[in-house]
Amino acid sequence: MKKHNFNAGPSILPREVIEDTAKAILDFNGSGLSLMEISHRAKDFQPVVDEAVALFKELLNIPEGYSVLFLGGGASLEFCMVPFNFLEKKAAYLNTGVWAKKAMKEAKAFGEVVEVASSAESTYTYIPKDYTVPADADYFHITTNNTIYGTELKEDLDVNVPMIADMSSDIFSRPIDVSKYICIYGGAQKNLAPSGVTFVIVKNDALGKVSRYIPTMLNYQTHIDSGSMFNTPPVVPIYAALQTLRWIKAQGGVKEMERRATEKADMLYAEIDRNKMFVGTAAQEDRSRMNICFVMAPEYKELEADFMKFATERGMVGIKGHRSVGGFRASCYNAMPKESVQALIDCMQEFEKLH
Amino acid sequence: MKKHNFNAGPSILPREVIEDTAKAILDFNGSGLSLMEISHRAKDFQPVVDEAVALFKELLNIPEGYSVLFLGGGASLEFCMVPFNFLEKKAAYLNTGVWAKKAMKEAKAFGEVVEVASSAESTYTYIPKDYTVPADADYFHITTNNTIYGTELKEDLDVNVPMIADMSSDIFSRPIDVSKYICIYGGAQKNLAPSGVTFVIVKNDALGKVSRYIPTMLNYQTHIDSGSMFNTPPVVPIYAALQTLRWIKAQGGVKEMERRATEKADMLYAEIDRNKMFVGTAAQEDRSRMNICFVMAPEYKELEADFMKFATERGMVGIKGHRSVGGFRASCYNAMPKESVQALIDCMQEFEKLH
Incomplete structure (x- = not known):
């Protein structure tokens, strides 16, 4: 019987991506080796990362001055990496659900956190609209799609501070005005790849402004400087992500x-x-x-x-x-x-x- | 031509593991879905994690009171998670190479770090033997195998404080006396799985002794409490790890x-x-x-x-x-x-x- 995969994540991927990944696991690029056992520094793998980064930039029309990273750890790790890297004094968060709340909780250890609005009182059935973002906030954090409650910010907001967005579950489902954000991140396991890789789009000149020490692996600059190769990246998920990016482009972007x-x-x-x-x-x-x-x-x-x-x-x-x-x-x-x-x-x- | 895969990591995996993973990517357990698109909370996936944990414990003869975790992020992330979780005042490190040095560097942000010995002066061609570990150190950190220089601690040391070991590159290559360690961790991409999953063996009652706030994702207790399912785990690498663990057992342990x-x-x-x-x-x-x-x-x-x-x-x-x-x-x-x-x-x- 044909299965219809409505899983919330990890979730459905294009059949071509699945078949191509299975093929590469048996033999990567005719190398006689499996995708699971090639070095991430192999001549044949660097082009995979390079093309994935280039397609990210092309498909989302990412302006100059931004980096695209592929990291391990999941979007949940970004919940603390974001304040580690960007929160000096005060951050504003929009509370639209459990994931937004988890992101906010991590930030509280790093500085003042302002919850500008919340729809918790109605079990997050709507996205709050009337609120003011403090003009002196280092950033305004949003979760653009709320998987549990089925709500979505379908357009980029206009606010007076730089935005940071968790786009785990709606990345590549609409055009984004990336210039409004200093950071966009997400787990790949909804619209992009199997679980195990996190994408991060980061504005280069927004970094380096906090005074705290940032552990090496939690510092976005580390991964920018090494092209996501500071440590061994998740090779198989990145390869699958590239196949999905190619598929998105072939379908019309x-x-x-x-x-x-x-x-x-x-x-x-x-x-x-x-x-x-x-x-x-x-x-x-x-x-x-x-x-x-x-x-x-x-x-x-x-x-x-x-x-x-x-x-x-x-x-x-x-x-x-x-x-x-x-x-x-x-x-x-x-x-x-x-x-x-x-x-x-x-x-x-x-x-x-x-x- | 037959290829002989001497890659340092990611590296050779048993052919059975590769073929079985490719098969599961096309169809997991006859479910009609790919391993890449099943939920980590699916009824069929929990047994994968459970069996992998059980085989870890069985193969390494891990005593009661220890947890086995499968995390994202790589062993490099553990370099800061270790001091976050275990370093209250002072830690001792044995400097046997670049990886040991990187681990030590991260710890320095958290407390006093004593380098008990180093073979840096000879480009790490040997493992230092005569040194004293401070009796008041919270732990003594070692790198049991040094991939770059080809040196290995082939037996568990006898020291007067609990040990923590990076066993990324020699786990499952010899029996270990786990009771000497409060934590053993490693990237999986040498002896266990494709890159993208990190194993951590942690002694439960060694946790909770530091006074600092630990970000949720960096706190081992978070992952113990949720059976490595606090966030979406790297499903494909964990599945492959299980196949390797089965293979090790079938070969004789x-x-x-x-x-x-x-x-x-x-x-x-x-x-x-x-x-x-x-x-x-x-x-x-x-x-x-x-x-x-x-x-x-x-x-x-x-x-x-x-x-x-x-x-x-x-x-x-x-x-x-x-x-x-x-x-x-x-x-x-x-x-x-x-x-x-x-x-x-x-x-x-x-x-x-x-x-």
Whole structure:
């Protein structure tokens, strides 16, 4: 049976990327060696990193003066690397969910942290809009997509201080005005690669302004100076990331990714709004295109387990909502085909007919 | 032509591990999904982590009261995590090479660091033996194998304070008395897995004794409490690590790995000592079984490039010495077959006949 992979992360990757990576694991570039056993300093691997960096810059239209890094450790490690590198006195954070809160928590050990707004009181079902960012903040940190609650900042904000964004779950799903940010980071395991590599886009001249000692591995300058090769980088995930970047370019780039994301999300939200058995959980204007969250309507609440079983039997994978909010979550990252979204809609319609 | 992979890291892995990982990347456990796109919280992945932890404990005979962690970031990140977690006042380090020095450098930001001994004056060709470890040190840090210089501590030391060891390049190549250590860590990319995962063996009750704030991701307790699942772990490298651990067990465990390592190293060192064209660089008693370093004898110095070409044409890969020491380095990790070592010896003998 065909599986439709709605996993929230690690999550669906283009089939070409999967097949190409499996091939390289058996034999990398006709070298007679596996991708898993080549040196990261091998002549054949440097071009992989170089092309991945170049495609990052090209696809996201990154201006001069920025570096692109591929690091280990995950976005959670960035939660402390960001204040280590950028927080001298005061930082502002927008609290849009658990990940934003975790980022904020780490920053508190480094300086004054201002939570400019929060939607915690409504279990993060919306993105706060009316707030003031202190003009003397070193940066304003946002989480552009909130996987657990299905909310998304679908446009770059206009604020009076440089922004830092966790874009783990919506990178490459829309064009970004990178010049508004001094740092954009994310775990790769949603829209880019298998887990194990973190991308960081950093504005070079925003570094070097804090007075504290930064441990070598936590200092972005270390990794800029060595082209992400200060220590052994995660070779297999970086290779897979390159294949995904090539795929994005071949499909038409981030504008086409955005068109597809909007099309898929519109299809599924339309069904959620039409179908009497289901209710969307996020505020209409903040609905995420990446993670579409919904629950059973109150009068069908007791059928939640039934629908889960019904959908699973029809090949849907990973549609269980996060344990902290319940219900359902269909993650529709870049590699998710329209056909899989339609298959889920068909499930919802068939289930409605049965009841 | 058959390639003989003497890469220093990332490096040779058992062919079964490579093939099994490639297969899982196409279809994990018959799930219809790739290993690269399954959730780390999937029912099928937890047993991978659990079995890898259990095999670590079984193969290394790890006593009760220790945790085994799989983290991202690389051993270089451990260089600061170790003092973050264990250095309250004073730490002692044995300086046996670049990696030991890097570990020591990070510790200096956290407290007093005593370099008990160093072989820097001889480009680290031996392991210092006569030194005193301060009895009031929080720990004594060693690097058990020095990949660049080809020296190895082949037995656990007897010292009067708890030890911490970077075993990146010789883990699973001999039995260890884990009870002498409060922490053993290493990048996986030599004897265990592709790059992207770091193993940490940590004594639970040695934690919680420092008074500083430790960022969440840098706190070993975080990862113990969440079974290495605080954030998304590097799924593919962990899966490959499990396959290697199974392979080690099937071959006869670490005692058999040690027997093979000794056999391979004895073969190659015997040829280096016999062949008039080559000279070993490490002190006899400290010669590494993992990284066998040698140079051309002074009277054949100008033939270095010729031998490199000669060997490369015969399928030898990765035998160039580290750029900081020159010459040759044959890394013979667990997965290296005796046949490849013999192929290199054949090269050396043929080359000798030609000159």
